[in-house]
Amino acid sequence: NITTDTLTIAGAGLISTAMSGDTLTISTTATADQNLWATFNADTGTTTANTTTDTLTVSGGTGISTSITGDILTITTPALLNVVEDGTPVLGGNLDVGASSLVKSTNVILSFSSGGEAAVNWTDISTALTGSGPIIRSVGADTNVDLVLDTKGTGDIDVSTNKIVNVVNPTANQDAATKNYVDTTTATTAQGTLADTALQNIVEDGSPQLGAQLDVAGNGLGDGTNLLLDFVEDASAVNHIEIENEATGSGPIIRAVGADTNIDLKLTPKGTGAISVADATNYETNVTADDDIPNKKFCDDTYAPLHDTINAQTGTTYTLVLTDDGKLVTMNNASANTLTIPTDASVAFPIGTRIDVMMIGVGVTTVTGDTGVTGCARLAEQGILIGRR
Structure with missing residues (x-):
């Protein structure tokens, strides 16, 4: 009804309209000759919309549908499937979380429970609050479940110069020893079981003491050279004794050494004890050189008459x-x-x-x-x- 009905055409943004007679002019300040619908606000210049040849197409991609009812455009897409509803999801490739993380509402972020095999025990990986470290935990149906760290081949378990803490004392031969066990338990019955009587590191102990006889079990005492024992006792003393072994053809040596130029070697028995020279009956062959010392039998047989x-x-x-x-x-x-x-x-x-x-x-x-x-x-x-x- 041209008397009562009114058609209003108005532009927005860079678009203006004008009516002259039965002609509608739509003008835009955007770049000329642009796709009217795709870059409407970016167009400049003025052009006339041809309702016969220009078409505005709205379509959906895969899984998306569109519909127009009056002046309403509706875009419809199906909802994402709830992964909780899929009890056996299978990855078709590697799961790449990019810069994100795997999270869960609880601290347990991964739980490798059994599936496809007869196992009843598995591993949980849990996060922790500030001040505590994350946890790799063994869980499952068994009451006591070991957590096995197994390397490949001859690989080692490397804790990167850090400590392993909260370890109990060992019971089996292959159990790792704790500091408390080494300090207080590795002692003999005679030495006791307390730290102050147990064997200590003799490198750190400047005055070590044996609690019993030292049994070398058929071996010898030595420093890698001929020197077997070096007795240095008094801190103010400068002279002492060395005991040295020798190669085939030479006898072992008891030697006086020290800071003095000339040092006596004294053999002092206790009480009425005597200093004995072995092979007393072979004096005829043993006492042959001018500096040989004759024994009592040699003197008795030679000078008694x-x-x-x-x-x-x-x-x-x-x-x-x-x-x-x-x-x-x-x-x-x-x-x-x-x-x-x-x-x-x-x-x-x-x-x-x-x-x-x-x-x-x-x-x-x-x-x-x-x-x-x-x-x-x-x-x-x-x-x-x-x-x-």
Whole structure:
């Protein structure tokens, strides 16, 4: 009804309209010749909408539908499926959460429960509040469930220089030992079970003490060289003893060492105890060098017969007789004198005969042999001659 009905056409934004007679002009300040519908507000310039050739199409993509009723455009899409309703969801590829995280309303963010096999125990991974660490926990139907950390091949479990805490004392041979167990339990019955009596680290203990005999079980004490023991006791002492072993052909050594240039080596027995030299019966072969020390048996066998009886001669001549065996014959005369050793034909001295001759006068004593006896000697200035057959 042209009398009562009114058609109003108005533009918005960059669009203006004008009516002249039966002509409707729609103008825009956007760029000319743009898609009228797609970039309506971006167009500039003025163009006339051709209702015959211009079409506004609204369509949906996959799973989306559209409908127009009057001036209302409705876009419809089906709702996303609730994953809770899918009891056995299966990933078709890797699950990439990007910069996001897997979360849950509780602290347990992952729970690997059994599925597809007869297992009844599994693992939970839980988050924690400030001040506590996240938890990897074994759970399941069993009352006691181990948590096994199993590496591949010869790989190790690396805690990145951190500690493992809240560990109980070990009971089996392959259980890890705690500090408390090492400090207080690794002691013998004689040493006790408390930390102050248990074995301590001898590197840190400057005065370690053995609680019982040290059994080297067939091995030896040493520092990697020939040195076996080095006794340094008094802090003010500068001299001490070393015990050293030797290679084949040489005997072990007990040596005095220290800061002094010349150090005695003292062997001190206790009470009336004696210092014994082994192989006392083999003195004939053991006491051979000038610096060898004879033992009591050597001295008894060698010097015991001496001075049992003294045969004092005051004349100028004397010939030994059989009874002089084991005696000391003294030659005491102001003038020169002679002692004669007879032949076996005259005096048959037995093997082992020992006769000592001493000149005690001012006259020189000459020891000579009878006809057939070789060897002689001269004694002067209180000289002594020891003869043995």
